[in-house]
Amino acid sequence: MRFPALVRALGRALLLYLCVLTLTFTLLRLAPGDAATFLVPPGASASDAARMRSELGLDRSTAVQYARWLRESLGGQFGTSFVAHRAVRAVIGDALPISVALGGLSLLLSFVVGTGAGLLQAARRGSRTDAALTVASVVVVASPAYWLGLGAIACFTYLASSWDLPMMMRLPAIGMSTPGATLHGTARLMDFARHAILPVSLLAAIGAGGVARYVRTGALDAMGADWMRTARAKGATEWRVFGHHLAGNLRAPLLTLFALAL
Template structure:
């Protein structure tokens, strides 16, 4: 219990440091919210009145104290650009990001763990064919993981929209590229569900490809280290079947770091991808964050930062507490 309390205290201190640093940095960034909100015909007096209304005429320390006190009471403030509570803005952007992030994360782990395990197994055989297969998959996953996500997103749009029409792809491969659903909004029932799934294929596919490439490299390393352990050779010497050796011994050691990686990836479900959401016009947290930064909408930027930082610290704490219970070597 004392160790848990120390970790909770350290997490709270780190959360305060992150949000406080963000508060200072967004205020120090060039650009005046009042100038962006006012029409071109406004004069200096109009700007001064708007700054006073928004509370931007106060000293920075006073602004910080008022914001921190309100945040501790659960009040994230009001959006400068939209004039709505920040909690409402984030609540509207959260479901699309959750759907996009959860689907891409699940697909990333299914594909990534499978590919990484295949690499480790064929590499462990020690023959030339296994080494070539491992090297080819490593080159492919490294290239995908290193590619910028916005570049992959633009390439997917070019391939499955204009390219699909040019090269005569079947109708089911001509995928919509922007938004959550048909902008006409006339579809209902099963047709509406199919339309939403088709709109999600490209953004989910891009995020899953990048995520699976990273997970595959991590899974390959974890499984390869487990297969090279003395306990695996001992189990093989006892005459256990290869499937039992892998399932009962190697996988038990390789699984904990993968579970920890999954826990650390969970905040990404909410955070989504700024570039992918922007390219595909996906109305999620990433796009809301980009728009808030461009508009110098300080309350929305800070509210999203509090949410991201809290989820990241909670995921780190959960992984730290779960690892000793999952890893048989630590037990």
């Protein structure tokens, strides 16, 4: 990406961020009540509510509140969580590493599986394998993610426990570590992997469905190109045609799709 295009992209991202901040601020001010009403205990006097509004800065003008909102948001100061009673940045920081790990693993797995499935569909166009993978990808992409999540939890957590299946098939539905367990080294890594199997597999399946359809379409379009016929005419095997020539031709659009997914 050239530098001017990068600057324009960053400018659009900053403008979008400012629009989201402004819209959020406006909607919060249009909602009935305010944060002070939520925080003061039931039966609190009017003076207690006024003191709480003063501590939160809600007694200042809208312009001053908006300027403070922008300044603190752009500076990464998101205030204190009313539920966790901790700094919002600390709450996000605790969950961010796990979210990045799950998202990164599922993204990589979705592209690996999706690319392989798409190439297999193109190589066996019109076969039962192609039909089965097409139906599976359409169902996964079209189904709401929470339906798939609930179904996976029901199968691999509750039913697996009810039917007394092997431990490796009983996948935890919540958390990323066994509660109360003190594990170190390889045991801790294996415990994390066991907890990550269900969310990573589900997220990867959803992403792989879209990637497979994209790769299948691109591969079928390329199969009729002159360079494909030339490769076959020179005696290249089908595995080399698909694994080297066709996969290499799809590398650039797949990298673009991967960058957009990030």
